[in-house]
Amino acid sequence: MENAIYIGLSRQTALRRELSLVANNIANVNTTSFKRELGIYSAAPTITSSREKLDFVIDHGTSVSFEPGSFRVTENDFDVAIKGAGFFAIDDGNGTKYTRNGAFSLNADNQLITRDGDAVIDDTGGPIIIPQDGRKVEIAIDGTISLDNEILAKLQLVEFDDVQLLKKKGSSKYETTQEPIPAENSTLHQGTLETANVTAVKELVRMVDIQRSYEAIGKFLEKEADRQQNVVRRLGRESQNA
Numbered sequence: 001m002e003n004a005i006y007i008g009l010s011r012q013t014a015l016r017r018e019l020s021l022v023a024n025n026i027a028n029v030n031t032t033s034f035k036r037e038l039g040i041y042s043a044a045p046t047i048t049s050s051r052e053k054l055d056f057v058i059d060h061g062t063s064v065s066f067e068p069g070s071f072r073v074t075e076n077d078f079d080v081a082i083k084g085a086g087f088f089a090i091d092d093g094n095g096t097k098y099t100r101n102g103a104f105s106l107n108a109d110n111q112l113i114t115r116d117g118d119a120v121i122d123d124t125g126g127p128i129i130i131p132q133d134g135r136k137v138e139i140a141i142d143g144t145i146s147l148d149n150e151i152l153a154k155l156q157l158v159e160f161d162d163v164q165l166l167k168k169k170g171s172s173k174y175e176t177t178q179e180p181i182p183a184e185n186s187t188l189h190q191g192t193l194e195t196a197n198v199t200a201v202k203e204l205v206r207m208v209d210i211q212r213s214y215e216a217i218g219k220f221l222e223k224e225a226d227r228q229q230n231v232v233r234r235l236g237r238e239s240q241n242a
Helices: 004-027 200-241
Strands: 037-044 056-064 071-073 080-083 087-091 096-099 137-139 144-147 150-154 157-159 167-169 173-175 187-190 192-194
Touching: 004 037, 004 056, 004 200, 080 087, 137 187
Parallel strands: 080 192
Antiparallel strands: 037 056, 071 192, 080 187, 087 096, 087 157, 096 173, 137 144, 144 150, 167 173
16 A cells, blocks of 8 residues: 555645746747647556545656747748758757757858857758858758848758657757658748747646645645644554553
């Protein structure tokens, strides 16, 4: 027979982690291309001495919701949003990573980089150099970069068979052991950024629900502790009177 207190504590532990996820989602509501995170749990039915039904909570980790965010027009030539399931390939100095955050810029060497300073990779796996000579930068829907119709490079845009196998690194960067495939169902839109897929109001409602559940479990645990203490006292008196 499982101890109801331990079962309740498993639920409180899961709620604390869920609250942390919700708080992180809210904190990144304005982060470009941020994808909200959700906890993955399952219930293991148990039999307790309590009259109230309580299941042991099994924590399976987190999942990322890859639902697309909305588009925000910036009119910045180096801002690029992805429509579809694609990802940009980047190099952070520790191998190839992937991101949907297309808020790019040029460093002092005219190399195209991300907000974090990671190098954006072209379709051959090399860096992208864009001269700052006054010509207009154009990025086509297939990722081709040109200056006044002179083609310079092409952004490496990829897709994956299972996005849930991507491991999140930071707010909008991912790594995986999967083999990327060329993106055939994605297009790029220059002068636009993808917003986070977080709805602040919904996350706040979730936060309130979590807090209420946590408080309810806390009250239950107090009642259960009192009940067990009463049982111990009663057994102690019976043994003394025997």
